[in-house]
Amino acid sequence: MTSKSDTPPSYEEALHHPKFDQSPGQPPYGAPLPSPPSYSPSPGMFPSQPGYWGHGGAYPQSSMYPGPGFSPAGIAIPTLSAGLHASNPGDMEDLISSQWDSTSIRHAFIRKVYFILTIQLAVTFSVISVFTFVDSVKMFVISYPVIYWTSYVVFLLVYCILICCKEPRRRFPLNLVLLGIFTVAFSYMAGTISSYYETKAVFLAMGITATVCVAVTVFCFQTKVDFTSCGGFLCIAAVLLMIIGIVTAVVLSFQYVPWLHMLYAAIGAIVYTLFLVYNTQLLIGNRELAISPEEYIYGALSLYVDIVNIFLFILQISGAATE
Known part of the structure; x- marks a missing residue:
């Protein structure tokens, strides 16, 4: 509530009682009034608080409060548009439009990556099927291991080139050709390894790999x-997997601890499954890290390597189990 002494005088009282003009700090009658106080939640801001009319004796102008139900002139109205003023409704539409465009670009990028990945997997598992079912081809790849090691060298070289040169648009045809060479080399490697196992083990590994990939x-x-x-954790896991692989190769060469091979294969399958989770979330976006929509060849490459490695590790486990 407001005390009587705090209420402003009426117009008639101001005319007939000059004593109001002699109040300290008040300008003489007829002089221009100072501008109204700024909008801030300070004491004395509203008429119901003492001290509002005591700021220099200034009276509020009639244009400051046009009428009941209207906001004070010159005061910004708070809105719920994430910092956008009500006077700029087009900014909110632009924000929503940009978010929609970003989502559509990301969806097109995901479709493109999985299209390339489907072609790669179709080529790889076709080669594996030929190397598994055709006995003449199986005996050929087993008899000439030098072709396997040649494909392994090509695999490493092309993989390093594709990782180091991440998809500039001017190199798009070259990257696509390199991706095709990489797919053929890796498919030959996977087919050669599959030729050493029984057909039942190969099909079991394919089924388990497909189930794991869909679930992930x-x-x-x-x-x-x-x-x-968790990129740092995955790097540590990859280094440990490499060390365990070297130790396993040395131990198995002396025919010690035969079950160590299955343990190494199980650890490798788990590590590459985690890599598949990591690379898939990089592909999806909306996380701490994400792949650029222009790097769809790199996205397809990473998923392809993870899936084929999961298949090879599961093949080692299923092959040892069937034997």
């Missing part, structure tokens, strides 16, 4: 857990 993809599209922040 569905999980990555549904979960809110961010695995893109």
